[in-house]
Amino acid sequence: MVYRIALNQTRRGADADDVVQAVFLKLYEKPPEWLGRAAAAEQADGGRSLRGSCSAAPNAATDERLRAWLIRVTVNECRNLWRTLWHRRVELREVGDADTPPYEEPAFSEPAHEQLYAALGELPEKCRIVVHLFYFEDMGTREIAAVLGIKEPTVRTRLVRARKLLKQTLKEAWDDEQCQPLQSHDGRGPCLC
Template identity: 30%
Template sequence: MDSGELEEIIDEHGAHLLKMAYFYLRDREMAKDIVQDVFFSFYDSSNYEEQGKLRAYLTRLTVNRCKDHLRSWSFRNLLFSNEWIETIQKQQDPLILNEEKTDIAIAIMKLPIKYREIIIFYYYEEYKIREIATLLGLSENTVKARMVKARKLLKIDLQADYWEVLSIE
């Protein structure tokens, strides 16, 4: 692969991967670092074969890198506060503003990661339950159970008018 092909791939998939990494990490700069690392790894290795969709492959790489980061020692030593929510509201972060409802995005960001990823893949990325299960290495029943729990958690956090958006399947 030459650098021109890589640039095309970055142009086509970069924004999607950045958004996915941000939803996992809740840190824009770290999301950029993860996505950059994914593209470097993709460029350096020849593990990808045209067996499936490149977008799904790159998404899986990004999700795995994000999870590795979340499990890392350095991440566990960071103390998070609710200041990031206020920052999003004050600065109007473009990654969140692109979504239909800022309040829904903030509520989703508060979910534990195992529920957040299911909601993001299902509602924002429009993956089917089977695709989510494959992507995350889970059974379809586990994905469905997490979806039910995530919806319950969101229903508690969201007002009735916002809840209508997520209750429609």
């Protein structure tokens, strides 16, 4: 999950690797306080409290908090990476990667899916992260809002804008018939896969 988000944000495998390393280094060197308390509570009673049938919720709650923390730190590390690159004024042409596609490994094999994946990569960062979390990490708008620290209506607005941008971008590449919004498998909106 962390690597997928990092790759989605940075669009380069090497940068995504750097972000993943930074995220897990932060988790190792300075874990969140609530994570330490949950581990200490589990050790204190020999792990019985988090394994019992009645107390599966604390473990699930800790897992969800950890997931949200990892997503938030990943997004922040991606932003830090871009700030650093901006200050150094590194451009792809200077590095020599100008001829390579933005994603090193396409997630889709069909040409139409590759076009969709490229269009997703062209979305503004704010829209791209919301689309990624909604469709690829299967998070709800409320969860996304909590993780990103924005309001839920803002998440919905960004999803609508992203869908419009994708439709405009893909309409040029695909036949009008193919570009009609499809219902997703779970009924949550247009299918992006």
